[in-house]
Amino acid sequence: MSNVKGKGHCQSCQIRHLSIFAQLPTVRLVEIQAFQPSVVIYAPDETVYHQGDPAANAYTLRKGLVKLTKTLPNGRTQIVRVLRTGDLFGFDGFASEPYNHTATPLSEIEVCRLPLGELMELKKQNPEIENTMMRRWIQHLRQAEDMMLELGAKKASERLASFLIRWCEGTGGSWVVLPLSRGEIGELLGLTIETVSRFLSDWKRQGFLNEQRGSIQIQSVDGLRKVACASGNC
Amino acid sequence: MSNVKGKGHCQSCQIRHLSIFAQLPTVRLVEIQAFQPSVVIYAPDETVYHQGDPAANAYTLRKGLVKLTKTLPNGRTQIVRVLRTGDLFGFDGFASEPYNHTATPLSEIEVCRLPLGELMELKKQNPEIENTMMRRWIQHLRQAEDMMLELGAKKASERLASFLIRWCEGTGGSWVVLPLSRGEIGELLGLTIETVSRFLSDWKRQGFLNEQRGSIQIQSVDGLRKVACASGNC
């Protein structure tokens, strides 16, 4: 089961600069003594919340990675987003809606549980928070639009290649952790395990990339980019 | 070219109850004399803005329908959203980003052009606006997630059927305008013209639906629903 580690201490929080409280002057934090979110640990076999649950809390990811998924009654699953440290999630309650997806850890994670009511109050009183959240929603929306383009207009190899490029962006050919199984990559890109596996094997053979226990390394961005843009796109 | 019809008069606006100013007390509107958005007309062969343009204005749709599209260099296009009366769009500027998609009328439209700076000021001073916008962003995000599930996890017939059901939702079998060409439906659902045409013809033959110059009528929601849930989903 999930495990409450203790109360959070925003003032000394290591990842505050990544959170929605980044822009908030530290002085203000001192004033907000009433706000003491819980830090909670989840194992990969648990879920933080389920699609359809009443959205009583929002969360900030402190450690690890989280996948947000939607599942059809027949079991087909789509990953709609992968979260990283500092990301806010589970905020459907702000629109008086239940959670629209399920949040599952990809490894052991640590989150900050923010009760909806308190967070709303805090947001109301601090325009910096308001502003940061707004910018993030817009960014999410933009990413969602990008993803729709991927899913609707690109073919398998293009989707996979541009996903890998995006995942390793800015790392200049060094090793990057990719804690997603073949199946999960498939669920993210609307492909089957086999298709993902085939292309990856292919590209490893061609020397475009390297893989070792959950980490990958792009050896030829150009090679991948050529695949991603096979039909003349980018 | 686009045609500025004149200055907007928020106080007497017919569609204000659908806009982001819905929750704003009318009294407050009187105070905001400085804010006088332009009402602009666009023809179907123009665009309101292009993907990549600096986002200087946001817009509220007053009349007609708008499609938001993203296009790959090779020409493949994805419709990421279809807008209706009252919808706010083109707000990327709030996150200091250029437009992420292109906005094109599906018919002659009338929009309210809201200069970013003024709108931001207005939002800052009126929590009701802030709140309404926030709720809408979250709703958009939810819809985007739903769409990703459609595109990633469903097959052609399922996507098309559930799209039609959604489009005609709550109209109880009466005629509904559908001002999208086969090609545009395809661009929305990640399908080709031919595939869309084939299924529609098929379903018309089976008596599931009826069509007449840009309007459709669902005669058997059950029939369609069975197609949409062919693999046991919903």
Added chain:
DNA sequence: CGGCTCATTGATGCCGATCAATTATAGTGG
């Protein structure tokens, strides 16, 4: 070691894209 899950690889089949031809539909100008 044996049992588990995950990844790989091959063989086959089907869905939907592509190519191609015909038929509506709307708009234009004589």
Added chain:
DNA sequence: CCACTATAATTGATCGGCATCAATGAGCCG
């Protein structure tokens, strides 16, 4: 009003990409 053109929709034939089915191999843990 009708012929003429342009565009959209339909329908058929074919092809190929990806899913599906199936078997084997690799890593991991008790």
